[in-house]
Amino acid sequence: MRTLFIYPEFPKTFWSYEKILELVNRKVLLPPLGLVTVAALLPQNWPMKLVDRNVREVSEAEWDWAELVVISGMIVQKADMAVQIARAKQRGLPVAVGGPFASSTPDAPEIELADFKVLDEGEITLPMFIEAIERGESGGRFSSNGEKPDVTSTPVPRFDLLELDAYDSMSVQFSRGCPFQCEFCDIIVLYGRKPRTKTPEQLVAELQALYDLGWRRSIFLVDDNFIGNKRNAKLLLPAIKQWQIERGYPFSFATEASVDLASDDEMMQMMGEARFDAVFLGIETPDEASLSVAGKHQNTRSSLEESVDRITSYGIRVMAGFIIGFDGEKTGAGDRIVRFVSRTGIPAAMMGMLQALPNTGLWHRLEKEGRLIQEKADAKGVNQTNLLNFVPTRPIRDIANEYVDAFCRLYEPNAYIDRVTHYYGKVGAPRWRAFYKPENSDKPALPEKNDIRALATVIWRQGFKRNTRFRFWRSLARIARRNPANLEQFVVTLAHNEHFQEYRAVVTREIEQQLACLPPEPPPATADRARELQPV
Ligand code: SF4
Structure with a gap:
């Protein structure tokens, strides 16, 4: 069975780093690990090809070659997932979908044309799918019904299917x-x-x-x-x-x-x-009350600032996620996040507005409270450019404006250089x-040719072209003197600002557009309901 794996396109996100990847002549940050794992779980005598749509288009020759199309993706990829399924069906090809989006919303309209829905973890459901194919069946839905597989016999993913240079x-x-x-x-x-x-x-x-x-x-x-x-x-x-x-x-x-x-x-x-050079932490917010509301009690047990510093002292750089829009949140949550990030110096602080994802505890609670303003099938996933998908306990405009303001301040060019410099002053030796x-x-x-060219471009842009050039050289001299072991990584982190500059404009534009489409006031019944829910 000649199998064509397709990984759908991602929208522009905080992590897409196009500008940076361009510098080093690469297309995407990470490969589709789920699909290459699925490939390893299918019969190895099936000829296989894989196209990551974030790298390139599927060619006509590849469509003609395929006898079966397998597509997997996350909720943020659902739009392109629908497009690829439709293209495969126009060519009369059977399509199997799986992965987190299909597993959480198997009845979503984006995947309704798929013939096979291979849900949950493939170690359990792929053997069912293979048996169905071998029996000559033309469709089916396979679920593990809550059973979780042991992963100690999961085979080595088929990394050989990837175009490695793109990543x-x-x-x-x-x-x-x-x-x-x-x-x-x-x-x-x-x-x-x-x-x-x-x-x-x-x-x-x-x-x-x-x-x-x-x-x-x-x-x-x-x-x-x-x-x-x-x-x-x-x-x-x-x-x-x-x-x-x-x-x-x-x-x-x-x-x-x-x-x-x-x-x-x-x-x-x-x-x-x-x-291990870096670790991503879900800090979410420095507000203890919000952490408790979110059930994130592990973040309230010790000082978050000290935790960041301790990890950093081991030479492990901290990246962190922050969320605004928790129930009962007080005015100024965005500002408190900015101040926390400035004090700790975390360079990559990913911030977004809270989203209720289908089937989560949050989703079920909001559904019971009548506060969801989005159907399950319309959920967009965690992204920096989406408004909350439920009625919050304070005005949505206040949250959105605080969010945009905080995002812009976090990635203001001077503030970013100062923060990164402050942080690299603390990073422990590897x-x-x-x-x-x-x-x-x-x-x-030895550094690769691409890396040398990228470094030269970064130094040219940041050290000569930008009006932050004096700050750049001053900071570079400071880290060269105080923490030379981390100098190279410091320059790489400064270069990320090329992406964040562009991305903060995207965040501002998209959130402002969505705010402009909101009705002037929330419907009274819903507003009253949200007020009732305000924790005392
Ligand atoms: S439950 Fe989810 S958000 Fe919380 S620590 Fe675990 S993976 Fe992170």
Whole structure:
């Protein structure tokens, strides 16, 4: 069965970094890990091709070659998912859809033309799909009915199907699920609260597969909470460290983790030694009351500022997510986030307005309270350019205006340079350097041609063209003097401002357009209802 995998296009997002990727001659930040995992779970005698629509179009020859089309994606990709399904159907091809969007909303109109809906985790539902194909069936819906698979026998993803040069980073996955219970989170709905991990041997085999394909750049561990199962993460990290030492540390890693990482020195030390350079934390807000409302109690147990500083001191850079629009939130939430980010210095602070995602605890509560203003099928997913999709407990315009103001202040060019400089003054020396043996490296650690060209462009733009040039040179001199071990990363982080400058204009324009379309006042009944719900 000649199978064509299609990964739908993403809209422009906080993480799309087009300007930066252009500089280094790459197209996309991360590859479609879900699809290459599905490819590994299908019969290996099926010929396979994969097209990531964020990289390029599907060619006519590829459409003609295909006997089956497999499409997977997230909620933010649903528009292009619908387009690709329609194109495949026009050509008379059977289509199978899966992934987070199909699993959470299998009856969504965007996927109604698909013949097969392969929902939930593929380890359970793909064998059902394969049997149906072998029986000659022309459609079906396969669900795991709440069962979660053991991932210790999940095969190595088919990374060989990817056009590796198009990506800035590769991804692998060690665990699925998270033990916490944040009300807005869909991860625990999709993957459960009992983190399931692969074995260290499995993950190392995935790293080796990427290494054998010639990959030598960064790797993102896409786990939603890498330390969800701390015991198993601590079994994995020494195996990665040993593998890295034997090859001269060819990969750097980034991942996502809960804030309680900061209270585990052993974990941070192990991550540093394995060359984890960065971690994304869901901080959400410095307002304790909002964290409690969201069920994010783990973020209230110790000082968030100290947590950021502790992780940073291990040479692990912190990126963080922030949300505005929680129930009971007081005026000035946006300003409090800006002040928190400025004090801690977190360079990449991703901010968005709260969205109720289908089937989450938040969705069910708002539905019961009659506050959802969007059908399940219309949910757009977490994005920086969407208004809240429910009636909040304070005026939506106030929240949106605070949000736009905060976003613009966070990425004001001078403020960004000052923040990044403040942050890099605190970043600890890389822990892995103590174990780095250049003689083990098959290639000396020379920068790639693309990287040298990108660096020259950044220095030209930031150091000569922009009117922030004096600040740039002053900051560069300061970090060169105080923290030379992190100078290169400092320049890379400053370069991200090229993207944020453009993106803050997108955020402002799109939110203002949506505000202009709102009715002057919320319908009285709904407004009254929201007032009733205001926590005392
Ligand atoms: S810590 Fe993160 S992954 Fe875990 S439940 Fe909360 S939001 Fe979801």
